[in-house]
Amino acid sequence: MKHIYLDNAGTTPMSAAVIDKMTETMKDVFGNASATNYYGRQARAILDASRHLIAQSINAKNDNEIIFTTGGTESDNTAIVGTAIARQEEGHHLITTSIEHEAVLKPMRFLEKQGFEVTYLPVDQNGEISLDDLRQAIRPDTILVSIMTGNNEVGAKMPIHEIGQIVAESNAWFHTDAVQAYGLLEIDVQADQIDLLSTSAHKLNGPKMSGFLYNRTDHNLEPLLKGGDQELKRRAGTENIPAIAGFAKAVETNPAEVKAQHRELYMSFKHQLLDGLRQNQIDVEVNGKLDQGELPHVLNLWFKGKKSDALLTNLDLKGISASAGSACTAGSLEPSHVLTAMYGENDPRISESLRFSFGAYNTAADIDAAVAALTAIINK
Amino acid sequence: MADNSQTRVVVGMSGGVDSSVCAYLLKQQGYDVVGVFMKNWDDTNDSGVCTATEDYQDVAKVASEIGIPYYSVNFEKEYWDRVFTYFLDEYKNGRTPNPDVMCNKEVKFKAFLDYALEIDADYVAMGHYAQIAKDEDGTIHLLRGADDNKDQTYFLSQLSQAQLEKVMFPIGGMQKSEVRRIAAEAGLATAKKKDSTGVCFIGERNFSKFLNEFLPAQPGKMVTVDGEVKGDHFGLMNYTIGQRRGLGIGGNGQSNDPWFVIGKNLAKNELIVGQGYENEHLYANSLDATKLNFIAPIDDYGDDFQCTAKFRYRQKDEGVTVHLNPEHTKVVVEFDRPVRAITPGQEVVFYDGEVCLGSGTIDHAYQQERLLQYV
Numbered sequence: 041m042k043h044i045y046l047d048n049a050g051t052t053p054m055s056a057a058v059i060d061k062m063t064e065t066m067k068d069v070f071g072n073a074s075a076t077n078y079y080g081r082q083a084r085a086i087l088d089a090s091r092h093l094i095a096q097s098i099n100a101k102n103d104n105e106i107i108f109t110t111g112g113t114e115s116d117n118t119a120i121v122g123t124a125i126a127r128q129e130e131g132h133h134l135i136t137t138s139i140e141h142e143a144v145l146k147p148m149r150f151l152e153k154q155g156f157e158v159t160y161l162p163v164d165q166n167g168e169i170s171l172d173d174l175r176q177a178i179r180p181d182t183i184l185v186s187i188m189t190g191n192n193e194v195g196a197k198m199p200i201h202e203i204g205q206i207v208a209e210s211n212a213w214f215h216t217d218a219v220q221a222y223g224l225l226e227i228d229v230q231a232d233q234i235d236l237l238s239t240s241a242h243k244l245n246g247p248k249m250s251g252f253l254y255n256r257t258d259h260n261l262e263p264l265l266k267g268g269d270q271e272l273k274r275r276a277g278t279e280n281i282p283a284i285a286g287f288a289k290a291v292e293t294n295p296a297e298v299k300a301q302h303r304e305l306y307m308s309f310k311h312q313l314l315d316g317l318r319q320n321q322i323d324v325e326v327n328g329k330l331d332q333g334e335l336p337h338v339l340n341l342w343f344k345g346k347k348s349d350a351l352l353t354n355l356d357l358k359g360i361s362a363s364a365g366s367a368c369t370a371g372s373l374e375p376s377h378v379l380t381a382m383y384g385e386n387d388p389r390i391s392e393s394l395r396f397s398f399g400a401y402n403t404a405a406d407i408d409a410a411v412a413a414l415t416a417i418i419n420k
Numbered sequence: 421m422a423d424n425s426q427t428r429v430v431v432g433m434s435g436g437v438d439s440s441v442c443a444y445l446l447k448q449q450g451y452d453v454v455g456v457f458m459k460n461w462d463d464t465n466d467s468g469v470c471t472a473t474e475d476y477q478d479v480a481k482v483a484s485e486i487g488i489p490y491y492s493v494n495f496e497k498e499y500w501d502r503v504f505t506y507f508l509d510e511y512k513n514g515r516t517p518n519p520d521v522m523c524n525k526e527v528k529f530k531a532f533l534d535y536a537l538e539i540d541a542d543y544v545a546m547g548h549y550a551q552i553a554k555d556e557d558g559t560i561h562l563l564r565g566a567d568d569n570k571d572q573t574y575f576l577s578q579l580s581q582a583q584l585e586k587v588m589f590p591i592g593g594m595q596k597s598e599v600r601r602i603a604a605e606a607g608l609a610t611a612k613k614k615d616s617t618g619v620c621f622i623g624e625r626n627f628s629k630f631l632n633e634f635l636p637a638q639p640g641k642m643v644t645v646d647g648e649v650k651g652d653h654f655g656l657m658n659y660t661i662g663q664r665r666g667l668g669i670g671g672n673g674q675s676n677d678p679w680f681v682i683g684k685n686l687a688k689n690e691l692i693v694g695q696g697y698e699n700e701h702l703y704a705n706s707l708d709a710t711k712l713n714f715i716a717p718i719d720d721y722g723d724d725f726q727c728t729a730k731f732r733y734r735q736k737d738e739g740v741t742v743h744l745n746p747e748h749t750k751v752v753v754e755f756d757r758p759v760r761a762i763t764p765g766q767e768v769v770f771y772d773g774e775v776c777l778g779s780g781t782i783d784h785a786y787q788q789e790r791l792l793q794y795v
């Protein structure tokens with residue numbers, strides 16, 4: 041059976057360029073970048089070059105603002121818990137939204153247990169926050185505002201530039217989880233007044249367990265992992281040079297013009313999928329927005345009257361890999377906190393929706409196959 | 421060998437050795453096998469871990485070893501609405517329900533069956549120790565599992581023809597030891613996994629403690645049939661007919677014999693106790709039951725017939741005479757010899773030789789014509 045992968049917001053396959061770069065690095069460079077010997081210098085050179093390339097990709101002022109991590113989860117945890125510990129003398133209040141990734145929500149709940157106070161901004165049916173809500177939530181003792189650049193389940197994009205302006209007028213730092221957006225959108229941390237930004241390599245055809253946290257130089261974060269002095273003492277542990285080199289290659293091979301091509305391609309996939317289903321009389325609605333500046337690679341659809349679990353299993357058995365929120369530790373689907381925040385907990389969309397997310401290796405034929413499979417399943 | 425590759429069999433995989441071997445055998449026979457784990461109960465703790473996690477991990481391991489896709493489906497709502505509420509209601513009425521019978525009837529052979537059909541199952545396979553035989557006219561009969569000690573027809577006795585029509589029991593003709601041997605030879609991760617005991621959703625936990633989380637205990641008196649108070653009980657639901665443990669009464673009666681639960685008076689909230697394992701009040705000659713189900717039509721038997729019956733899981737069969745009312749909605753069952761601790765809420769399951777005919781839910785037990793004070 042041919043398998044078609046439409047779960048690229050979950051993870052993406054590594055590109056050939058990344059695999060080649062990593063393989064080459066693994067073969068040729070094994071040194072410890074902190075070592076002051078020949079082998080260490082070899083590793084250090086790759087680390088520095090990768091850091092520079094990645095710093096450029098978000099218009100960071102200084103290469104040292106990039107902290108290499110194991111990915112989005114570590115970056116989010118470091119940004120949130122690291123800020124809270126570092127700034128606890130200044131305040132105990134944090135602000136986030138109700139549709140963040142668990143890698144933001146769980147550290148927030150952890151901090152609440154430690155005596156911090158967290159405001160969760162609500163979202164509307166488009167998955168968007170109100171800037172007025174944000175303005176009203178900010179207090180003199182607010183130390184961090186963490187709002188994602190774009191949502192992983194429904195693709196809702198947040199007004200990062202405006203949020204950056206609002207937060208800049210306060211005492212708080214602004215963190216954004218850009219794990220979904222980094223591979224597709226142009227991000228300028230200076231123009232958008234971002235203090236902290238999380239990314240993950242495997243969402244843009246890079247390796248897993250690799251990512252970075254952008255941290256503005258004058259912000260002293262408390263490191264979560266304590267030990268050696270790597271990453272300017274902000275993240276202990278010997279750097280994974282092949283993974284970092286692979287991440288840099290993924291970024292290098294994804295310049296602005298490639299991102300623009302992908303945005304256009306994925307938007308065309310959205311329309312192809314939706315139009316195909318509607319032509320086949322499938323009763324389907326978009327969860328969130330379409331054609332209004334949302335993330336181009338995420339399409340969350342409500343299949344009216346069709347349970348997501350059976351739909352997803354049927355699709356998988358026909359060779360189409362999609363997704364429907366997150367699974368619990370026993371493998372069964374959990375109600376999506378994102379759809380719940382958007383539509384309320386009793387809305388049928390919560391148990392009748394699937395997420396399709398597109399990637400660099402998808403083709404129009406893949407989308408046709410998905411339309412055919414979905415139509416066959418729903419019409420049987 | 422027949423080409424089974426176009427026949428999809430959805431296997432209910434619990435993470436135990438029995439359903440693991442089912443999936444393995446079907447895959448060996450060339451079927452298009454899909455494993456599905458059912459999550460029926462949520463006891464997720466603060467760290468987000470539920471007891472189903474480990475079982476699901478075992479399903480994942482075994483399915484990967486066999487080379488079949490596997491999925492998990494959530495029937496918590498169905499289980500709660502159709503099994504657990506019934507379970508609590510029965511306890512509230514002073515009875516001792518059998519949730520596994522209800523789980524098979526309402527979840528495993530209903531909600532799960534529907535789900536399996538939705539994913540294009542031609543057959544659904546389960547790891548029960550039971551067998552199926554089909555007449556030429558298509559009538560389905562449920563037969564005991566070949567392993568006497570493991571036979572599970574007791575729990576399947578409330579199923580209908582429609583529910584059994586597409587069911588396979590691949591290990592029903594085997595001994596448990598053989599199942600274990602196959603699992604070991606195939607190197608399945610669950611080959612040495614301990615058999616689960618107790619009610620599925622309660623698992624190894626303390627049963628009374630669990631029950632008391634849902635039904636507030638109403639303590640009362642323990643009395644003899646003559647009304648003599650022998651102590652206090654901590655809620656009638658925590659006791660079952662014939663039980664000895666946990667009464668805490670010394671041998672201060674007519675003899676030194678231990679004390680047993682011999683009845684319950686729900687109206688007075690009294691637990692009736694008596695001395696001696698063979699206390700006469702524990703023995704019944706007959707019972708009546710409702711909620712009757714016969715797996716295949718029993719027209720050939722008439723309304724009065726002799727057969728054997730089980731009153732609890734894993735008891736030996738007893739010879740009985742069945743008297744059905746004309747509508748087949750109620751049954752009076754007379755025993756060939758007195759039977760100890762007949763328990764309202766449990767099933768009375770009828771057998772004709774190896775064939776499980778069906779069952780009813782026990783309502784009352786009688787000693788000669790006298791109603792035993794069981795509820």
